[in-house]
Amino acid sequence: MATIRDVAKKAGVSVTTVSRALNGYSDVNEKTREKIKMIAQELNYSPSLLARSLVMKKTKTIGLLVSGLRIEGSKDNFTFEVLCGVNDCAGELGYELVLISTDSKKQQEKTYNQLCKERKVEGVILQGIKTDDPYLDEVLKSDIPCILIDIPIESDSVGYVTTNNKDGAQTAVEHLLNLGHKHIAMINGHSQAFVSRERLAGYQAALMKKNIPFNESYVVNGAFLEDTAERETAKLLKAHPEISALFCASDLMAMGAIRAAKKMGKTLPKELSIVGFDNIILSAYSTPSLSTIAQDRYKLGFEATKLLTNLLEGKEVEKNKVLQTTFIKRESSIENHG
Amino acid sequence: MATIRDVAKKAGVSVTTVSRALNGYSDVNEKTREKIKMIAQELNYSPSLLARSLVMKKTKTIGLLVSGLRIEGSKDNFTFEVLCGVNDCAGELGYELVLISTDSKKQQEKTYNQLCKERKVEGVILQGIKTDDPYLDEVLKSDIPCILIDIPIESDSVGYVTTNNKDGAQTAVEHLLNLGHKHIAMINGHSQAFVSRERLAGYQAALMKKNIPFNESYVVNGAFLEDTAERETAKLLKAHPEISALFCASDLMAMGAIRAAKKMGKTLPKELSIVGFDNIILSAYSTPSLSTIAQDRYKLGFEATKLLTNLLEGKEVEKNKVLQTTFIKRESSIENHG
DNA sequence: TTGAAAGCGCTAACAT
DNA sequence: ATGTTAGCGCTTTCAA
Numbered sequence: 001m002a003t004i005r006d007v008a009k010k011a012g013v014s015v016t017t018v019s020r021a022l023n024g025y026s027d028v029n030e031k032t033r034e035k036i037k038m039i040a041q042e043l044n045y046s047p048s049l050l051a052r053s054l055v056m057k058k059t060k061t062i063g064l065l066v067s068g069l070r071i072e073g074s075k076d077n078f079t080f081e082v083l084c085g086v087n088d089c090a091g092e093l094g095y096e097l098v099l100i101s102t103d104s105k106k107q108q109e110k111t112y113n114q115l116c117k118e119r120k121v122e123g124v125i126l127q128g129i130k131t132d133d134p135y136l137d138e139v140l141k142s143d144i145p146c147i148l149i150d151i152p153i154e155s156d157s158v159g160y161v162t163t164n165n166k167d168g169a170q171t172a173v174e175h176l177l178n179l180g181h182k183h184i185a186m187i188n189g190h191s192q193a194f195v196s197r198e199r200l201a202g203y204q205a206a207l208m209k210k211n212i213p214f215n216e217s218y219v220v221n222g223a224f225l226e227d228t229a230e231r232e233t234a235k236l237l238k239a240h241p242e243i244s245a246l247f248c249a250s251d252l253m254a255m256g257a258i259r260a261a262k263k264m265g266k267t268l269p270k271e272l273s274i275v276g277f278d279n280i281i282l283s284a285y286s287t288p289s290l291s292t293i294a295q296d297r298y299k300l301g302f303e304a305t306k307l308l309t310n311l312l313e314g315k316e317v318e319k320n321k322v323l324q325t326t327f328i329k330r331e332s333s334i335e336n337h338g
Numbered sequence: 339m340a341t342i343r344d345v346a347k348k349a350g351v352s353v354t355t356v357s358r359a360l361n362g363y364s365d366v367n368e369k370t371r372e373k374i375k376m377i378a379q380e381l382n383y384s385p386s387l388l389a390r391s392l393v394m395k396k397t398k399t400i401g402l403l404v405s406g407l408r409i410e411g412s413k414d415n416f417t418f419e420v421l422c423g424v425n426d427c428a429g430e431l432g433y434e435l436v437l438i439s440t441d442s443k444k445q446q447e448k449t450y451n452q453l454c455k456e457r458k459v460e461g462v463i464l465q466g467i468k469t470d471d472p473y474l475d476e477v478l479k480s481d482i483p484c485i486l487i488d489i490p491i492e493s494d495s496v497g498y499v500t501t502n503n504k505d506g507a508q509t510a511v512e513h514l515l516n517l518g519h520k521h522i523a524m525i526n527g528h529s530q531a532f533v534s535r536e537r538l539a540g541y542q543a544a545l546m547k548k549n550i551p552f553n554e555s556y557v558v559n560g561a562f563l564e565d566t567a568e569r570e571t572a573k574l575l576k577a578h579p580e581i582s583a584l585f586c587a588s589d590l591m592a593m594g595a596i597r598a599a600k601k602m603g604k605t606l607p608k609e610l611s612i613v614g615f616d617n618i619i620l621s622a623y624s625t626p627s628l629s630t631i632a633q634d635r636y637k638l639g640f641e642a643t644k645l646l647t648n649l650l651e652g653k654e655v656e657k658n659k660v661l662q663t664t665f666i667k668r669e670s671s672i673e674n675h676g
Numbered sequence: 677t678t679g680a681a682a683g684c685g686c687t688a689a690c691a692t
Numbered sequence: 693a694t695g696t697t698a699g700c701g702c703t704t705t706c707a708a
Binding site (some may be wrong): 004 | 700701702704706
């Protein structure tokens with residue numbers, strides 16, 4: 001592997017000159033520069049980012065820290081689409097991307113700070129972390145710039161990007177109300193998720209606007225899992241046969257709900273309307289296809305990266321961004337003639 | 339950020355001793371080691387992997403080079419699942435993972451070698467590259483160890499991992515033949531994909547075993563795209579109404595084929611049996627659900643990483659691995675009563 | 677316009 | 693068992 005010294009030697013100049021020539025400094029003779037460039041190419045030289053980073057104390061690297069990068073994530077693709085957004089934005093802005101994935105086992109070995117400092121990432125984007133995760137405390141105490149996805153906490157070095165979950169949920173439930181549904185239940189995620197709390201608030205807000213009292217037994221947790229949602233939906237529908245519509249806090253859980261309803265012999269969407277949240281790929285292919293609140297996961301990643309690099313470059317801008325949702329009407333929600 | 343010198347100073351020893359103590363060398367007094375460890379912890383010290391790599395000329399980093407990391411990949415999740423496999427294996431073996439994504443625009447700026455050498459990755463896993471991609475030549479000429487996914491080329495520094503595509507395809511077509519289908523067409527990918535050629539070979543082999551002559555007009559290319567497959571299927575079925583079964587070289591294309599058939603008013607699977615390839619998530623949720631040949635993309639990534647690290651560590655082992663497929667029977671393929 | 681020298685944080689011979 | 697020294701490949705003062 002050719003180093004800067006090889007180039008210097010062959011060109012008959014000092015390494016300093018090579019460095020300056022290749023980095024586009026103006027105080028170098030154009031002829032010398034051309035010669036050096038030629039030789040560099042000849043030698044197939046490319047500078048060691050390692051050495052450069054060491055001396056410049058800048059790595060131009062950001063980390064995407066994912067808690068639980070698991071294949072199960074295939075079903076909703078959340079992580080993958082965020083990753084695509086981060087990757088694209090980082091690429092545009094000239095940042096390298098390293099993937100840091102942890103799980104509870106790994107977390108006991110290495111602290112958040114160690115993980116980040118070792119790899120010399122200048123900043124981090126955090127995705128898939130629960131609000132009760134011990135890493136979250138570390139993030140707030142650490143001085144490493146960080147953007148949280150879907151956890152609205154802000155400090156000097158911490159910002160966030162999230163979706164307007166309350167609004168989205170409210171839109172979903174209002175849609176069902178406008179279709180004439182009176183008994184609308186909700187399959188929520190779990191209480192350790194910020195988004196679940198927000199979506200619940202949206203559900204409640206929609207009911208309140210129509211003066212429908214909030215019935216606690218109409219809300220169950222499906223843990224964002226298809227199977228759990230299926231079980232919980234089955235229980236719920238058995239206990240409350242009057243329910244004519246369901247708002248699910250994720251499309252994946254809606255898939256579980258659809259299965260539960262079908263197994264009970266219900267005809268969809270005639271006997272039960274369902275609206276999901278996320279707009280995952282599956283939602284367009286299920287039978288019936290799923291009405292849902294679309295959130296832009298790619299943009300979540302893209303904007304997170306933008307915010308992070310702003311933070312890194314000391315720009316004085318907002319440290320948070322809230323994205324809007326879009327309602328997508330498909331087959332699973334129809335008028336109620338109860 | 340605390341450096342090794344800070345620790346040394348505070349402990350009243352030399353940096354060498356700190357280095358040795360922390361790296362578990364035996365020639366250091368246990369009391370000294372304990373003291374150093376304490377102080378390191380106190381100072382929240384973590385060694386700079388950058389500096390270490392520079393001097394050791396080892397980065398313990400592998401790159402996953404993906405051509406076209408795009409959100410469209412969500413639909414089949416190929417890249418994501420490979421990524422999960424790579425990530426898990428790399429984690430187990432103590433390797434860092436950097437994501438390198440290129441597209442044709444980027445490729446004109448930087449050569450494969452530059453991309454890899456700059457980032458000081460010791461080895462690379464290549465995914466999503468076409469057989470006519472210029473990078474492929476570079477890979478073969480380069481001395482950077484590399485494992486190709488789904489391109490069976492081997493050299494001193496290059497190995498590959500792939501699926502037994504011919505076998506899988508043959509199984510699919512034999513399944514259809516055993517169901518009594520006589521006129522089986524194939525929606526293939528494109529000729530720049532090695533897997534397409536193999537799957538075609540499997541299709542032909544199955545026919546040959548039953549002495550059914552190969553009909554060239556029964557094979558069309560769907561470019562691995564849902565929409566293209568839909569169009570091509572529509573044309574094909576109109577031109578050859580006798581076709582009673584379809585083997586699609588990817589599930590995604592099978593989704594397109596299903597749509598085409600439905601739009602023509604065909605009842606599935608009664609009037610047309612379909613078998614796909616991949617076992618993507620969608621295939622279990624479509625109507626009818628799709629019989630398919632499952633390939634293990636996670637394992638593809640995992641095994642690629644294993645092979646690569648073997649290569650890096652100079653182990654004398656096989657440089658390739660071929661994974662087997664599994665047939666999954668679902669609703670889309672039934673007996674032919676033509 | 678160019679070069680010499682110092683140093684980024686670490687490891688590894690080679691002393692002692 | 694510990695320290696001294698050199699050096700990984702680069703950038704950056706400071707001089708010339």
